[in-house]
Amino acid sequence: MKINKIDHVCIAVRDLEAARRAWEPILGKEAPDDAYEDAPEKIRVARYWLGGVGFELIESLAPDGEVAKFIERHGEGVMLVAFNVDSTRAAIEELKARGYPIVGGPRPFRDCEYAFVHPKAVNGVLLELIDYRWRELAEASAPPGEGARDRAFAEPRPATRAGAQVEYRARKKTARLHDPRRGFALAEIESEVREDPLTGETARICHFAFPPRTVPDLSPIAEATRAGCPFCPERIESVTPRYPAEVLPEGRLRRGEALLFPNLFPYDDLSAIVAIERAHFVPMHALRAEAIADALLLARDFIARSAAAFCARQAFGIVTWNYMPPSGASQVHPHLQVIVTDAPGNALARELAAETRFLERHGIPWPQALRDAERAGERRVLEEGAVLWWVPYCPAGMLGDAQALIRGRATLTECSDEEVRLFAATLARLAAAYARLGHWSFNLTLFPDFEGAVSGRHWLGARFLPRFYLHPELHNSDVAYLQLLLGEKFSMVRPEAHAAALREALGA
Ligand SMILES: [Zn+2]
DSSP: OOOOEEEEEEEEESOHHHHHHHHHHHHTOSSOSEEEEETTTTEEEEEEEETTEEEEEEEESSTTSHHHHHHHHHOSEEEEEEEEOSOHHHHHHHHHHTTOOEEEEEEEETTEEEEEEOGGGTTTOEEEEEOOOOGGGOOTTOOTTOOHHHHHTOOSSOOOOTTTTOOOEEEEEEEEEEEGGGTTEEEEEEEEEEEOTTTOOEEEEOOOOOOOOOOOOOHHHHHHHHTTOTTSHHHHHHHSOOOOTTTOTTSSEEETTEEEEEOSSOSSSEEEEEEOOSOSOOOGGGOOHHHHHHHHHHHHHHHHHHHHHHOSSOOEEEEEEEESGGGTOSOSSOEEEEEEESOOOHHHHHHHHHHHHHHHHHSSOHHHHHHHHHHTSTTEEEEETTEEEEOOSSOSSTTOOEEEEETTOSSGGGSOHHHHHHHHHHHHHHHHHHHHTTOOOEEEEEEOOOTTOOSOOOOOEEEEEEOOOSSTTTTOOSOOHHHHTSOOEEESSOHHHHHHHHHHHHHO
16 A cells, blocks of 8 residues: 555544634635535535645534434544545455455545545544555656656656646737738738736737847946936935844845945835945846845845734735836836735736635646746746746747746745856846846846745746837837726747847857
8 A cells, every 4th residue: 555645634623614714714714725515425525735634624514414424423523634645445345355444435526536444444534545656746757856846746656748738829810911011012020929827817928120229338328327326325214214123133234345225115014125236337237146146135135024023914025126227217226126915916816816716626726837848948047956947938028038037936035045046147147138138228027925935826926027118219118008097918028039149148
């Protein structure tokens, strides 16, 4: 007999809503990860994912249901423990042969079967055997050196094809017109509407004729902004605010050259700035991995120290970097924005909700499926240890962008110093590669789950988005009605070609 793991534990409750109110603050969740009714079993279930194990509150739908009978006999409490096996049928045959009483036979549940061993044979516990195929068990495709979390769920069974759960959908569009550039010959110009494989939201990929890009001389901008810069070393101590003692007894946090202090123009209860280094202007190709790491570590420590104390609801620690004016940055001096908030933004909220649904449907975390799909594909850009960068199937940037995942970490505060330094090193390399492609500005945002999240649905992600002026003299924005008013991503480069260009620039 081989047991893979504890599959789930069931608590019999009289009133499911009351039980949710009792348990959810402890579980750190606002709602079940999986809420369902099982009519044949006459139960209503609130299921929560706890590190790959199901924790279920179950209420009877009828007075003659098994749960109602259990409560009548024993009162509310732990009713059932379920063990995950490779085959329920093989397991009950083996147990029958050893003389264990089985209640009925195998019963269907979703795409698996389960069966019960009678409590009289096992110390009064209703023991369930279930061959539910948790896809996160199947990490057979993982190379040596995968994290301990992944190994903990390793199973010998052959896995489904890596990333097979990720579906990429696109619709080709063809515009027909008489082209004046070719003597008004009939031309067909193709574009594409792609669907985001997680959320289903659409993005457009079009091909514009676009001149080659070169980095302009930025020294006039650097010089013009230096005298009034609040983040330069000669001014920063006197013109930036300090936190009151109840938030941060030190007032500000320092690590290496990086300094964290409150945003004088906060946009949430906890809104901080990290001046990354002392130099007023650092060209994009010369951003230093150590300086970025120190700044991210300050952000991490600030989030870790403040989230629990100052955020009554789920706290998200969001870190963003707007670099140089096309990105919206109001200061040339390199700096991060950090907010600790219960309002993480619409995009992240939608993503997290979709990831919860994906985990319910496939039994595998979305980021794991996505990572498996992208690291094997043509959009892969850079991989170092737990960090993978690729070009997303639906880019947010007009000239493409890059997306990252840090394997098995839900938040920045879960990352070790070493993992943050590794991420910073890949980020510096990526920024240098974009600089070689003629870019000089970007947005970067880290996408975490909430602090203390345990569902496993989400891994810490990042998105690096090069920003530019469409016309270098007009300074017109690369964001317009499509992105802002229609909520539609729009790219002028094919992500696959962009990934190839980035790989080449990384190797240069
Ligand atoms: Zn400065």
